[in-house]
Structure formats: structure tokens, C-alpha cells
Amino acid sequence: MVKYSGRPIEVLIREGYYKPWERQRVRVIKGEEMFTKSQSWQIEGVLRMLFHVLDPEVAKDPEHLIVYGGTGRAARSWEAFEDIVDAILTMDEDETLVVQSGKPVAVFKTHRMAPRVVISNAMLVPKWADWEIFWELEKKGLTMFGQMTAGCWAYIGTQGILQGTYETFAFAGEKYLGGSLEGRLILTAGLGEMGGAQPLAGKMNGAAIIVVEVDKKMIERRMRHGYLDTWTDSLDRALDIALRAMERREGISIGLLGNAAEIYPEILKRGIVPDIVTDQTPAHDPLSYIPEGMDPDDAEKLRDENPDEYIKRARMSMKKQVEVMVEFKRRGAIVFEYGNNIRKQAYEAGYRDAFEFPGFVQEFIRPMFEEGRGPFRYTSLRGEPKDIYRLDDELLSTFSDNKRLTRWVEKARKHVKFQGLPARVIWLGYGERARFGKLMNSLVRLGEIGPMWIGRDHLDSGSVASPYRETEGMLDGSDAIADWPILNALLNAAAGATWVCVHHGGGVGIGYSIHAGIGLVLDGSPESELRAERVLTTDPGLGVVRHADAGYERAKRVLCEKGIKSPSIKCS
Ligand code: NAD
Secondary structure: OOOOOOHHHHHHHHOOOEOOOOOOOEOOOOOOOOOOOOOOHHHHHHHHHHHHHOOOOOOOEHHHOEEEOOOEEOOOOHHHHHHHHHHHHHOOOOEEEEEEOOEEEEEEEOOOOOOOEEEEEOOOOHHHOOHHHHHHHHHOOOOOOOOOOHHHOOOOOOHHHHHHHHHHHHHHHHHHOOOOOOOOEEEEEOOOOOHHHHHHHHHHOOOEEEEEEOOHHHHHHHHHOOOOOEEEOOHHHHHHHHHHHHHOOOOEEEEEEOOHHHHHHHHHHOOOOOOEEOOOOOOOOOOOOOOOOOOHHHHHHHHHHOHHHHHHHHHHHHHHHHHHHHHHHHOOOEEOEOOOOHHHHHHHOOOOOHHHOOEHHHHHHHHHHHOOOEEEEEEEOOOOHHHHHHHHHHHHHHOOOOHHHHHHHHHHHHHOOOOOOOEEEEEEOOOHHHHHHHHHHHHHHOOOOOOEEEEEOOOOOOOEEOOOOOOOOOOOOOOOOOHHHHHHHHHHHHHOOOEEEEEEOOOOOOOOOEEEEEEEEEOOOHHHHHHHHHHHHHHHHHHHHHHHHOOOHHHHHHHHHHOOOOOOOOOO
16 A cells, blocks of 8 residues: 655645556646645656656556566556655655665665666676576566666657657668658558657658558557558558559558568568668567567467467567568668667577668767767656747757758657657757756746756667667777766766666667666756756767767767867877
């Protein structure tokens, strides 16, 4: 039973934001009234982001505390969730809550500028860092998979990944297809929380995009959110709709009900080679990827009854899918892995050529990382859409010479429906983030917008070690060096982030990555201006240093031009 103390939780329950007797009912909190004892936005912001990531409009499976990405959770159990909420409601402004893999273990007196929460998720000693051991420990209730932003309370719905996906497709068009995706065909799979951004991102680029998804409910969800234009369970019909739109050079997004391991070979068999092929099934976790020949209900049954058999079948299906992706590449398609580790799964199932196509960061994103550029995101903590639109206007005037950014803001305004707290994601680099953060804080101070939360994806410049994703093919071979995310978290804690997290396994699965995240609340005070200036400098700044240190020339240039001090990188 819940053990909340004091008035705030009674209000929270009375208002229906959380019903302990119906545990799946967590609803986003909006408005100006604060529920926390501290009456400080630095703490209230934490509470609101936790509730936001579990809102049914945001989370994939809120009943099980799963936010996105296979089984990426916000808290280890409902009991842990209640204890976290209790701690946040009652803590003081000079205390820090310590969360160990989704369970709150301590509240210590620290100081006002220290983080209000520090979180570590799914960390294992390297020798024990694999899924089998993780699942054993998870079953004993000792740990939790936090994915990237789920366990860091920094998920903003599918928009969070939308801009990155939009830019990735645009880069592919610029690099290989003469600059435009109009009249082009994209084939991909997975309409989950991340993958669900693909149809809209493809359409926003002017392409015809077919997304294969095995679960009808996920297709319906995407139709409801406006991320899909249409859907069918017939491959012929999907191809027909796509080809007609391509002739008219019109963007269209089509959901295709089916299994990627079956549909990809079917398309190849018909001699059709899409222009771009990728995939966002949850391949990082062989217990989440659905093997061929099964619907989600069969899969759930087999997963419970015989997990070993399930994993074997899932890996064989992934192998089959990757073999076809390689064949598409050999026939001229642009093929890349989209951050889910499917090549490694296929390789382990015995397919030696699995790495014949590259990962998306190495292929398209790295130059942005060299400048400390990455997915910076923010939400209106009072839940006011017009605060986001006001900031859109500020972006369009402050960064008017950044055409990539202004084009995105205009498109996002038109196409993106908010989920949970109204939010925006934009890719900003070193210098730009601190500038925009301070501007935001001054608008809060003037009362033109309400308090804001700032965070970022863990897919970012200096906060990740992930050799099959963010750090694949680093110039100096430092792909597996995992000091950088740890340094990122330590530095951001020192700089005054409102919360800091370190995670293991996000994106690519246990054993394959270490990464760090942040949350920063802007309440308009001079104190939060200081936090913004420092954190929004250290966070992208370390990304520039990480890439300069690895020998990237553009990163060295940015470091030297912007005056980032480094004892080991010499500027002439
Ligand atoms: P999710 O679990 O929310 O959704 C996955 C979807 O794939 C589900 O709808 C499921 O029904 C479907 N699916 C499973 N097996 C399938 C199959 N064989 N054929 C067709 N559909 C199938 O996951 P998500 O949050 O969308 O993430 C997808 C993958 O992307 C994960 O591996 C995640 O780790 C990775 N990821 C990518 C990025 C990125 O930047 N691109 C970021 C974070 C995570």
C-alpha cells in the first residue's frame, strides 16, 4: 500500500494523477500548482517528468512501467515507483535522491546546486554483462533495464527521435540520392516508440515509406497519432500505394502488418530494390524481437514457456532479415543499421557478412557529433503548448541562418502532435545550447513562458560508448572506451544538472553500451541561469573534446575556435 506522507499526495490522488488502487493509472500533471512539499520547480520538475514518461499517451506499456525500447522502464516495480514519488514529494531543496536501477535507495543532504536526483541503471561488472545474467538478476528484483531515456525520465514520446530520423533520411538523400527523397522508396520495420517516428520522418522528406510491423495495435496507435497515413496487411497493396505516390513524387507513409523476417525476403523475391533499407525492430533484445511465423500473442506464450527456444528462433529470424538487407545493398540500395544491434545478432546466429552494411552514426551523424551537436529537447512543465510555440518563434529568429534547424522547426510545428507534456526536440551544438537555455530561462523569469525542463537523448556527442552505434569506427579505434559517459555524468553533476543518470545497454542491449543522461529544470531564477550556462556548456563541450581527442579535425577546429581548454589537445 502507498505510504505517502503529508497533504501533497492526497491532492495528487484526489486529482486523479495517480490511483494506487489502479496502479497503471499514472497521468501527466499539468498546471501551475505544485504538489511537492518543497514548492520548488527544481523538485516539482522531477515529479512531473516521472509522471510524464508514464502517461498512457507517452509510454508503450504503462501498466508494466515500460516506456519504450523493448522493456525500457521508468521504475523497477510499482512499489519502487511509489517510494520514488514519496521521496520526491517530501524532499528538501538541499537533498539528493539516489536511485539504483529504478529503486530509490537513499536521500542525502548535499547542497542546493547539487543534482536533486542521481540515477544508475542496469550497470553490471563487465565480466557479468550479458542478457542471460541480467535477466536472472532482474527476476530476483535486483535490477532494471532503463533503455536510454526511459529510466532517466527524459522520454518525450516519438517526437524525441523524429528529428534525428528525419535528418538521417535527409542525410542519406544528400549523400547518395542527389539531395532529395521525392520519388524514392524507403523500406523499414518496427512501429514502436522509436521506430514509430520513421513513417512521418520519411514522409516529411517526400519519400514513400513502407514500415513492416507485426503488431496491429502498434499500427493503430501510429494511425491515431498521425504518424502513419494508411495501413494494409497486403504487400501487393502496400507496394501499389507506394509506387503510385512515387510517380507523383508525393510523400506517403504506409504501415504493413507482417513480420520483417518474412516481408523483406518477399520484396527481394519480387525483384524490387528499395532506395533505402533499414530496420527498427527491438533486435537489441532477442526476447523482444518477434520470430517469423508468430503473432504477438504466440510470442508472449513461447517467451514465458520456453525462453531459450524463443531466443533461438528470434536470432534465426534476424539472421534471415539481415541476409536480405545485405543482398539489397549488393543490388544498390542504401542500407544501414538503425541503432538496434541487428547485425551483431545475425552475426552470432552464424551470418559472417552481417557487418557488410554500416551503422547510421558512422554513416551520417558523426560530423554533427564532432561539433557537439545532438538531440536537445525540452518540455513545458506546466503543460502549456503555447510555451513551445513561443520558443519555436525564438528559435526561428535567434538561429535564422541555420537553415537545417529552421526547416525542422517549421515542419515540426506543422506535423508533430504532442504526447504528454508539450515538447520540442532540436539538434543544437556547443555554444548554441547554452545560449538558448539562458534565453529560455529569461523568458521564464519574465513570465512569458512557464517553467521548462531541458534534457537530451543519450544518442549524443560525448555521453555514449557504444561500439555498434554512437562510437562505431572511431578514427583512433577508441570505440569501446567507456570513460567518456562516466566523465560526462560526473561533470554534469558538478556543473549542477537537476538530475544525472548513467545507464548500461540502451539502444543495443546489455553488454554493448554505457551512456549518460541529464535533466535540467529552468525556473527563471538566477540559480537556474547558472545551472543552464554551466551544464549546457559542459555537456556538449565534452562531446567536442571526445571527438577532438579521437583525432577528428572538425572537432579540433571547434575546440580551438570556441576556446575549450584542453591540456592535451594543442591549438596552433
Ligand atoms: P519498441 O519495443 O517500442 O517497438 C518495437 C516494435 O517492433 C514493436 O511494435 C514490435 O511489435 C515490432 N516488432 C518486433 N519484432 C518484429 C518483427 N520481427 N517484424 C516486424 N515488427 C516487429 O522499440 P523501439 O523503442 O521502437 O526501439 C526499436 C529499436 O531501436 C530498439 O532496438 C531500440 O533499442 C533501438 N533504438 C534506436 C534508437 C535510434 O536512435 N534509432 C534510439 C533508441 C533505441
